[in-house]
Amino acid sequence: MSVTTLSTTPQEVSACGTSPVDVLDRAEADHRAALLKALADPVRLQLLSIISAAPGREACVCDMTEAVQVSQPTVSHHLKTLVDAGILTRERRGSWAWFRLDVEQLAAVRGFLA
Amino acid sequence: MSVTTLSTTPQEVSACGTSPVDVLDRAEADHRAALLKALADPVRLQLLSIISAAPGREACVCDMTEAVQVSQPTVSHHLKTLVDAGILTRERRGSWAWFRLDVEQLAAVRGFLA
DNA sequence: TGTCAATATGGACCATCGTCGATGTCGGTG
DNA sequence: CACCGACATCGACGATGGTCCATATTGACA
Numbered sequence: 001m002s003v004t005t006l007s008t009t010p011q012e013v014s015a016c017g018t019s020p021v022d023v024l025d026r027a028e029a030d031h032r033a034a035l036l037k038a039l040a041d042p043v044r045l046q047l048l049s050i051i052s053a054a055p056g057r058e059a060c061v062c063d064m065t066e067a068v069q070v071s072q073p074t075v076s077h078h079l080k081t082l083v084d085a086g087i088l089t090r091e092r093r094g095s096w097a098w099f100r101l102d103v104e105q106l107a108a109v110r111g112f113l114a
Numbered sequence: 115m116s117v118t119t120l121s122t123t124p125q126e127v128s129a130c131g132t133s134p135v136d137v138l139d140r141a142e143a144d145h146r147a148a149l150l151k152a153l154a155d156p157v158r159l160q161l162l163s164i165i166s167a168a169p170g171r172e173a174c175v176c177d178m179t180e181a182v183q184v185s186q187p188t189v190s191h192h193l194k195t196l197v198d199a200g201i202l203t204r205e206r207r208g209s210w211a212w213f214r215l216d217v218e219q220l221a222a223v224r225g226f227l228a
Numbered sequence: 229t230g231t232c233a234a235t236a237t238g239g240a241c242c243a244t245c246g247t248c249g250a251t252g253t254c255g256g257t258g
Numbered sequence: 259c260a261c262c263g264a265c266a267t268c269g270a271c272g273a274t275g276g277t278c279c280a281t282a283t284t285g286a287c288a
Contacts, residue, residue, distance in 0.1 A: 024163035033158075045143045071278060072234090073280095076236055077237090092284085092285090097235060106227055174264095187247085188247055189265095190265060192246090
């Protein structure tokens with residue numbers, strides 16, 4: 001097979017002697033980064049720990065505002081961030097809002113971190 | 115057992131009827147958030163995908179600058195972020211810098227995401 | 229309908245982040 | 259020693275993020 005075929009053939013080697021490999025495409029990288037970004041905050045991790053430890057893997061906002069050292073609007077903001085990312089789901093029951101873990105979404109994150 | 119014992123007893127129930135649970139303490143939450151933050155960027159995920167797919171799970175900077183659509187200083191900056199977080203290790207060989215995955219650190223992240 | 233409690237939204241402020249161009253540093257080679 | 263290529267650092271800029279207070283919305287209930 002000839003060496004001088006096409007400039008687009010992935011058969012070349014770079015300066016340090018290795019052959020270039022495939023990169024995760026940007027769209028998928030953006031999607032994964034958005035998920036990780038939603039998780040990458042200490043208060044949100046605390047909120048998730050509450051929900052994760054609660055019976056039925058769901059918790060009410062009033063429990064969380066008491067357990068975390070930020071204001072109620074800030075808790076609401078963080079919960080919205082997690083819902084928008086698909087990590088939590090929100091359900092209204094009477095006066096209270098309940099949040100439940102989406103375990104599949106979390107499993108997906110663990111998956112691409114392997 | 116009396117109901118009016120002490121205000122610090124964790125036996126109370128909150129407004130919505132559940133009993134408060136333990137929260138992940140703030141220091142540990144900060145540590146985990148720092149790790150996730152280091153991972154939560156599309157370019158860094160692309161860099162990690164290159165290293166992860168390379169033979170020996172290590173790659174040279176020159177390969178990465180070619181594969182990603184940002185400038186060389188930006189690649190260097192992202193690699194430093196990952197090294198500072200303990201996700202990558204840097205090793206100098208001649209003119210080139212090689213980066214290797216710390217698989218245990220990544221496993222730890224997957225661990226607390228369970 | 230009016231009021232209250234629970235939650236969400238809007239606006240503002242300060243800190244941090246991602247990116248770049250310019251430049252510095254270090255190793256190899258003539 | 260001088261030069262060159264690989265990589266790191268610096269300084270700056272615009273964008274995004276976390277937080278708060280004030281206020282709006284929603285649902286229960288008198």
